[in-house]
Amino acid sequence: MPHAEVRREDPCSLAVTLRLVRRHRGIKQAHAAELLGVTQSTVSRIEHGELKPAGALRTRLLDLVSARIHPARDAALRRLVEGSASPVHLVCDLTHRLLAASGPREREWRRAASELRGQPLWRYASDEIRSAEARLPELGWGERDGTHALTFVTDANGLDELRIVPGAQIWERILLSDGSPARLVTSPADGLPV
Numbered sequence: 001m002p003h004a005e006v007r008r009e010d011p012c013s014l015a016v017t018l019r020l021v022r023r024h025r026g027i028k029q030a031h032a033a034e035l036l037g038v039t040q041s042t043v044s045r046i047e048h049g050e051l052k053p054a055g056a057l058r059t060r061l062l063d064l065v066s067a068r069i070h071p072a073r074d075a076a077l078r079r080l081v082e083g084s085a086s087p088v089h090l091v092c093d094l095t096h097r098l099l100a101a102s103g104p105r106e107r108e109w110r111r112a113a114s115e116l117r118g119q120p121l122w123r124y125a126s127d128e129i130r131s132a133e134a135r136l137p138e139l140g141w142g143e144r145d146g147t148h149a150l151t152f153v154t155d156a157n158g159l160d161e162l163r164i165v166p167g168a169q170i171w172e173r174i175l176l177s178d179g180s181p182a183r184l185v186t187s188p189a190d191g192l193p194v
Contacts, residue, residue, distance in 0.1 A: 014061060015049045017094045020142065021065045025179055036060050066180075067092035069099050073177035082113075086186055087165075089113070093142070093173055093181035096122040108187070109162050116162070124162040128154035132171070141173065142181060148173045 022032055029047075033040045038057065045051035046061070053061050069078050069090075081090050081100040087108050089101035097120050101113035109116075125133070132152045140146020150171045157164040165187070172184045 014053060014058075014065075015047050017065045018043070018061065019047050021094065021180070024181065032064070035064055062095060066095045066097055067099065067176055067182045068178070068180070070177050077174075077176070081184070086189060088184065088186045091121060091183050091185065093183040096120045099182060105187075108165050110160075111162055121162070124157055124159055124164060126154045126157040126164050128152060129157075129164070129169070132169075 018032070021027070022029070027035075029043045030040045033043045036043065036057065037060065042051065046053055077090070078100045081088055082102060084102040085104065087102060087104040089105045090099040091097060092099060097118055098113065098116045101109075101116070106113055132150060132154075136142075136147075136150070139150065141148070141150075151168060153166075153168050154164060155166045168188055170184075170186045170188060172186070174182050174184055176182050
């Protein structure tokens, strides 16, 4: 069943995302306010869920929290992902925007990564992917002593626009050179690892 109405921040609200990114990158609220062109109290209201950013502020906020592959410092990682013989892709862990994908993953999707790069993939998620995402907070995903890898089985998403094939998926949380979190998504050829 398509979930086109689901917005990008559903898995991790902008309030939580902004707090996590600030903490991870060592950015104080006052500096985030400067970067966003707002007051510190506005940043506080966003983080407490009292203000839902819209328009230009929402765009600036998404730009602030999104992971990006640095053309030089993350080049080796991009080459490893894109050259993988396995179906694998890399997304921003917070926004689900596509950063890189292998040829086998593009064949599964029936879409070129170049068409999708920078776009959030959340709207294509299967029910099992949505359930796995919902479990991440209780697993301490991204926390120092929490889970940094998760393996589960997904069914197809039933969407022709971007096809997710049924089978095992492994999510691994990694940090890019700028400290932003990314998620490596691998579909092992032999199913679930033992």
